[in-house]
Amino acid sequence: MIATLFFVLLAVAVMGGYFLGRRRAAASAGGDIRALHSLLNYHGWNVALATGMTGLGVLLIGSFASSFIGLPPEVVYAVAALAAAAAFFLSFQRISRDFRARNAVESMVMGLLIVASSIAILTTVGIVMSMLLETGRFFAQYEWTEFFFGTTWSPNFRGDSDLGILPLLWGTLYISLIALAVAVPIGLFAAIYLSEYASRRVRSVAKPLIEVLAGIPTIVYGLFALITVGPMLRDYFAQPLGLGDSSSSVMTAGLVMGIMLIPFVSSLSDDIINAVPQAMRDGSLGLGATPSETIRSVIIPAALPGIVGAILLAASRAIGETMIVVLGAGAAATLSMNPFEAMTTVTVKIVSQLTGDTDFASPETLVAFALGITLFVLTLGLNVLALYIVRKYREQYE
């Protein structure tokens, strides 16, 4: 109730601030708004933003503080409302002909931008914090060397489990590689075709259609892998080649996951390729290059950072995917080179250990957190590498 009141009041103050700010600025200019340092809008925005940001900011800080010192919510709301009112009047008072409202607004917006980017950092901190404690508990109960260098993964209910991460890591790597081997060429060629060859009509239809692939729930892919692709691969490849007769396999999961990842590569790359200035294409075509030569040697290099970003995103999804792996690749943690054998990934085991039936204080459950942190660190390394590569090969046009 009080919350609703607060937000309604704040909204009114923000909107009112905008109009009053404009009014006052116009008045201070004495009729000729050109005399103002900043546009009327900025004066309005200045009051509005100052009020809104102060109100919300104090509210946030207040509720944060009250989670430690236990203030009643009424007090927090009251303080926030007062602060917002103060900000309103202060910012309103400051309006004058020479007041640099634009700069003020821009610094506030900049503040917002910084807050927005720090959310990513806070998320990371949150993730690490929420997993670190439990990871610590895990390593108190389980030898770290066995975890990192163990080659068997077989948790069991009576304790005394083997929880070596290596087979899981291997599975993760293998499945992701296959998925990327499917998604990257198809996605990239699709992006190229759509942005460079296809007519506008084809493009405007095909692109959103392919994007639907990203929206199909993964369980559908999983069942597709389980029911259709798995048996097919087994009957037509694995068995004739003598590579085993498991219908769940790395290959199944990888292929199906690859299909899901196509739009990640194609749509994002397509936008970036499309953004390469026409002058680059003209330059190359004018030298007698074919469109494909132009694409290969001029456009792709120029679009590289975006393309790498898209591929990384796809890889990230591959690493984080569970349902397709569970249904497509099985749940066996094996260290094998055979792509037609069942394997599993770190993420799958995070989910299954976390949602399983083992005692929640036992290493069998806690290992999920250790797996999470390890994966986090590993992907971090991967991303550093990617950043380095992009920096090295980046070609900035103009």
Added chain:
Amino acid sequence: MTDAAMPLAGPAPAKSLHQPDARTRKRNAAERRFRLYGMAAVSAGLVALVVLLTSILSQGLPAFQQTYIEAEIYLDPAILDPNGTRDPEEISKVLTFSYKPMIEDSLTSVAERLQGQGASELTPAMLAGMISGAANAQLRDYVLANPEEIGQTVEFEFLTNARIDQYMKGKVTRESAALDSKVDVAQLNAADALVEGGAMETRFNWDFITAPDASENRPEAAGLGVALLGSLYMMLIVLFLALPIGVAASIYLEEFAKKNVWTDIIEVNISNLAAVPSIVFGILGLAIFINWMHLPNSAPIVGGLVLTLMTLPTIIIATRASLKAVPPSIRDAALGVGASKMQAVFHHVLPLAAPGILTGTIIGLAQALGETAPLLLIGMVAFVRDYPDAPPGGLFEPATGLPVQVYNFTQRADPAFVERASGAIIVLLVFLVVMNLIAIILRRRFERRW
């Protein structure tokens, strides 16, 4: 300078434009191949889509149909109001379980009639068994609302039990029924007779879209209402938080932040967040939003926040890439006429980067809409029957989401849930397309070459 080495020494002998030379032919062949790969890639994507959609549609469309049966029920005072007081308090003490025998009794005559129409082994209990378990509740609600009708015979329309419904849709056959412990061939015969008599029909089922979930015993009554609302609430939160925050963060990182180790760390960090398995975001949400901030369990607000955090990296990565792709001369031009950097970005760079931003949003939202794992830990993978209120209050009330419903349906034992799972996927995809339609249209308008 040797003539051979120097191309400027003289032009190659003129060749006909109409007859490409060997090298050009080779290059053109390469060009055609390249183009073909592109077409093949696009077709591969489309074929995969068609295959998946076909299987979803063929399995899921029947879920939008449901079989109903008409029956006259004698509202027996002996059961409903044993004391004869007509006191609502008293009537409400009669549990739904007691309504079942009443239905059975009411149907005795119908059963006898049907025995003569080919369903010779039909017992009244079997006939009552053809009616959904939800009928009990339906009757009870009716009686509580109209206590004065007790003692009357009232005509009702009930859902049929899932097996009968599946029979009408051709999934249950006489052969399978013979083996099936949950249905009897006699019931199928009765169903045929009822259909002929006009007391049973299969028609479009809005309830599948609007009704709440139902328990495992009643696949026929399970709907997506709560899940739709939950997904809608969560997507609103994601859209209104992830898009502005993602774009703002990208703008700061790409346009304003000094390029130094710090921003490198943030950059790597964000792409790394994209690789964090979604369930870990659930762990985070549980720790931060529920255990620390004391937001309620199973609430769309928490789901929305968690999905926002999960979607952010996707939007940021896409946005940054497209900001990077805007040529610097555009920024120069704006700065040159005295625009501030902020103005240059918001007035010129952002509109040019819009297609990429929208793509990021489309893909990010698609991902967020289809995600179950993070919701698992914050209590949204649940059985929820009560609709949440309208926002803002409703954001804090329990709800599920469409993918959760899909997941739940696929976990259930009764085979009738299979079509409902696919039906839920169809609804989800329609939701996705509707949600992204604006983005798709906008993106098309912003796309330009320069």
Added chain:
Amino acid sequence: QSRDQIQVAGSSTVLPYASIVAEAFGENFDFPTPVVESGGSSAGLKKFCEGVGLNTIDIANASRKIREKEVAACAENGVTEIIEVRIGYDGIVFASQIDGPAFTEFTPDQWYKAMAAEVPVDGKMVANPAKTWADVDASLPAVEIQAFIPGTKHGTREVFEEKVLLAGCEESGALEAIQATGLDEKAAEKACMAVRTDGASVDIDGDYTETLARIDANPNGVGVFGLAFYENNTDKLKVATMGGVAPSTETIASGEYPVSRPLFFYVKKAHLAEVPGLKEFASFFVSDAVAGPNGPLANYGLVSDPELADTQAMIADEKSM
């Protein structure tokens, strides 16, 4: 902060039963329908043990008994008084495609011989040589061994290992033979329960529907899953006897059928006074009309607890563990 509805979390095995009860509870009482989360016994208990207060859940479903360590962790967070409610039993059956090979009778020792990673041969442990069921026992069909057993996350797996593999190991005398190779008892038992990883046995990390789908796609496959799943799919599956006993609610309730496990839910006593309807829900859950042999739970596949009356009394008295 107030909250209207009861919050339940935990086992996905108990979920169907809990949601049947929740639905009926919502229909019959003036309280809102309880919210039943799934997510696994462990995750549910963990949430349960997070603390006392309205932002924590009221009931945890579990397909196993709460462990000592968990009780301790609970107590640490102030959750000291816990009411343990056993709602019945979950039977675990061995089923295959209805038109598939004749898997109709199994014994634990056959399963042990088929599933063991290593078996003792002449005083040495060697990798399990059995390729077909006929290799295990000539009376079984001569088809490739392809078993779909619950993954290591499932409580069912524990039951399977102990009540089938270990029992079969002992029965067949393999346990002794293993001990004869020089292992101590504990290690020998562990060896008995180690499942082969060469593909003959497939762990199912998903749920029983996955097992069902795999059997569907694999005529020779034998799946291990809950009775309720079988009962809802009798037209597609045929079930095998175990040690000569056919699984049914009666044989399981009487203890004749060896492979079953009890199902529980745990109630936070401190919440009984705070959350409207909590006590009513708990009593309703185990009432005869619901959990009795003719109630909707049994109808769905729960093996009703012969000692249900004790449980009802316990809830009435709010007797904690």
Added chain:
Amino acid sequence: MYDTNEAKTAVQNDVKFHCSDVQVYYGESHAIKDVSIELLDNTVTAFIGPSGCGKSTFLRCLNRMNDTIDICRVEGKIDLDGEDIYDSRVDPVQLRARVGMVFQKPNPFPKSIYDNVAYGPRIHGLTKNKAELDEVVESSLRKAAIWNEVKDRLHAPGTGLSGGQQQRLCIARAIATAPEVLLMDEPCSALDPIATAQVEELIDELRESYSVVIVTHSMQQAARVSQKTAFFHLGVMVEYDETTKIFTNPSDQRTQDYITGRFG
């Protein structure tokens, strides 16, 4: 030898820009070395010198456009009306509003022609209403000698213009904001003689109230429009003097060589 306009430089004008010891580096490479120069108000100053000698670079220092190039580093002191423009308190935005710029490569916004020109007045709030804005747009386009060509297609995209039209559009865009100083990097390079003459006329007109700095490769143009000329060579400002003096009697041999075309 060239036809210069001596009369106009008779009065000594105020100093607008005072630059001392300016150094510019692109990463390691030292592009501008020790340039010290005073640019006067109400004066057209021409920067001449061989391609790649640093004219654009120096020009971009004057309104801090170099800030946008990551690897570019500026040292030394540049004062505008006595205030150091590289001071940390200086808002480069305000600076650029006062010191406008026409870039060497025409860079219209991918917007309509009208919006291209109206952009500056809009963000600086120079007009009270739409009618005034229309007027500013029209007069700017007229001054930049492009009005006749675009008046029927004001809402067509600016990027769909010919090279020379784009260049004039950019000039119109720059003067629409009415800056105190206008930096023009080869504003007539893509223009035909008539358009060039019109732009030169514009420059001459602007001089009445503003200070103009123009980079040009055409000695004739420098001689025609400027009162002061600076000759750059390999990043060094070799000579800076009255245009008349530079073109008739340069004091440095390199200048002499350059203007007589004996260079290189």
Added chain:
Amino acid sequence: MYDTNEAKTAVQNDVKFHCSDVQVYYGESHAIKDVSIELLDNTVTAFIGPSGCGKSTFLRCLNRMNDTIDICRVEGKIDLDGEDIYDSRVDPVQLRARVGMVFQKPNPFPKSIYDNVAYGPRIHGLTKNKAELDEVVESSLRKAAIWNEVKDRLHAPGTGLSGGQQQRLCIARAIATAPEVLLMDEPCSALDPIATAQVEELIDELRESYSVVIVTHSMQQAARVSQKTAFFHLGVMVEYDETTKIFTNPSDQRTQDYITGRFG
């Protein structure tokens, strides 16, 4: 009035391009109207005319670069050595290899200077090995009068060059492919007189074996380097004749007005 080089036009050369009734439309607007012209081999042809009159547009027709502009539509017939270049059998790639182009706005690839120049020879397989390629790159850069400036930074990005340097880089890039016809859209607009002279020398040299078409706004330049001149006005080719003739005794009044600067 202008200083032209009559001697060189003495022999009558073969026709290289034969254009008749060429029309170009940008969407609705008719940018080139009824242009018929014969461009000769071993000849430098200059296109002159006011900005926006359609010079670039027509130039781009000659190697079908207009194909890349969606809204652009070309009608009429353009023959290269007797073959219609808009014929459906014609491969624009082969055409463009034979008819090279230097664009009005310098557009170096975001690659190293070396790779920019080596690009054409590489795709056309003009060199046998790295050493040969090096040689081609060097000689092209030398001819474009930029070698000295970039020889120490061949592997620096081409986009980090000054405007004039980029322009010369693009010239080097175009001649490295050794086309039969070279279309140059204001190749010297950003160049100082000395560099301009060097490029003009190059053009003169190229004429020995190729046909060159150059768009220029400088009458002097047209007069210096070309043997034939075409004057465009408002999309119409008003006059096409010997350069000497155009600059001394044009037959059309508009030409007369334009070259004497009385236009507009």
